[in-house]
Amino acid sequence: MEDDPVHMKQTASGQTLEGFADRVYLLASVIFQNNYLQKPAAQRLVNYGEERGLALPEVTDAEMQRAAYELAFNALKYQGLLENLLLDSSFYLTQPLPDDQMSLVVVMLFDFLDRKFLPRKCKNTDVKEVRLVELHLLRFTAKLAASLARWRIKYEILTIECMLPETVRIKQERxxxxxxxxxxxxxxxxxxxxxxxxxxxxxxxxxxxxxxxxxxxxxxxxxxxxxxxxxxxxxxxxxxxxxxxxxxxxQDKACCLGPNAVRPLLQEAENGDVLMAGCFSGLTVSHTASLIAMKQKNDGNDKSNIFVCVGDQTEPRREKLQQVVNATGCKNVKLIPESFQSLDKGDQEFRKVRVILLAPKSSLTAISNPIEFILQEDGDTELLQDLAQGSIAKSKLEALVVQQKKDIDHAMQFPTILSVIYTTYSSQPEENEDVVRAVFEQARACGESSPSQTSLCPFTSPLDSEDLIFMLEPTEHNNGCFMAIFTREAPQKVQDPVTDDPAEVAKTTGKPPCKRSQARLKRRETKSSSGGSGSGTYLKKSAVRH
CATH class of the missing domain: 3.30.70.1170 (Sun protein; domain 3)
Structure with missing residues (x-):
């Protein structure tokens, strides 16, 4: 199998020679139909009909679902090759199949190539249209194989993986x-x-x-x-x-870093609640609750609440999130049926919130196994075409950046917040450092023009400290992610007053200075003596490699 130049290493679930059940092909065809690269009319080789945004067939088996998504994703990667084979072999011009079945033809053709043109051995063949497409493909076995051989000779390549963009090949290997x-x-x-x-x-x-x-x-x-x-x-x-x-x-490591950042920040804030907003699964919510519970068990403190915004999620995803939270033993998680942008920053329900964990939609360009990641994290499939082609469309990237900035800006408006954790699964600077820089500059300008907006002014830029920026580079061992932490002085009436002199704090308040005041003074003394930003609290800015 390894010696065959046609064999593709990434197959859906190890069923290379067996093929898949009919329902897998049907689901894969709808996923492909909703995400294929639509070319201008003059460059279009194959027509797939006009319908997009089709409802996905219900497949409850997790392995079959994963197989269908992997199959569709591979078909998206090789869309150009598959269309050329259909045209060069005369399959597309001679077989009496309607355009709206061509997505099924393409995903089945990819699997046919992956099985080295061998007949399918799977017994779950109860869907008439799948069997019909399969018969047409089997009749054209010789012509399709000849077309593939001519194509490889024309482009002088040993394996069809060589035609993929370099970024896609690297991710596929990782x-x-x-x-x-x-x-x-x-x-x-x-x-x-x-x-x-x-x-x-x-x-x-x-x-x-x-x-x-x-x-x-x-x-x-x-x-x-x-x-x-x-x-x-x-x-x-x-x-x-x-x-x-x-x-x-x-769970993927890239998803574990945000929850791990919450714990020390909440400890520095002397407890309080956490607000979570963005794209994450119930596993990330449960992980955050687990880490907080561990901290408070060790400290003997009261429980913190975790508020989760689910207003932007579908009802099935809300139900799944709640099921995961219940199964993992979380007792202090409350789902908020509103979108993050619609939350009232002055709502008394959030008066004890000290940390906001943001994971807005991002391009997933730091993820090497996007299908596995999307399925586990209940992610969005809108970027499948871009991920398959190795680059994200400029318009999509700009739309993501706009929303990311809005979410950070809204988080900074909450008056009791001490820290905002911003995370992405992107390797694009536009979504990472550039967003952080743009949001902070806007906040600073807004604060200077409107001194009354005290919620914006006190925040410090993560880019000014190595302690507040973390970049995990994607490697052969792990996916990548980006994290930035916005921090500010404790608001009055929420934490102890902050001064540069602990003795003055004790004199004014009648009690010892808070840990935050002591830590801040220590950092200032360190910076004054060394000219640096002080020692790190828990993460260092680095390109991490194992």
């Missing part, structure tokens, strides 16, 4: 070697218990990711509650009670 990340759910277990269960299951702990193989694991260097496993350990891990009892939750 996706096959990504590690498995899982965080310990402190609401149901502990790190010690998880280690014990893993040891009884035959797992052994190693010191670094470079040593991972077979049934081994190590501690993640950035997230203290997260363990790393080799990808091949997933099946064995799923057999343990840790998985079935929701004690160890598998």
């Amino acid at each position: 996706a096959s070697s990504l590690m498995l990340y899982a965080w310990v759910n402190s609401l149901k277990s502990s790190l010690d218990e998880v280690h014990s269960v893993l040891k009884r299951a035959g797992f052994s702990r190693v010191r670094s990711i470079g040593q991972l193989q077979a049934k081994t694991f190590c501690q993640d260097p950035h997230c203290e509650d997260t363990l790393v496993f080799p990808a091949e350990a997933k099946a064995q891990l799923n057999l343990t009670s840790l998985h079935s009892n929701h004690k160890l939750i598998v």
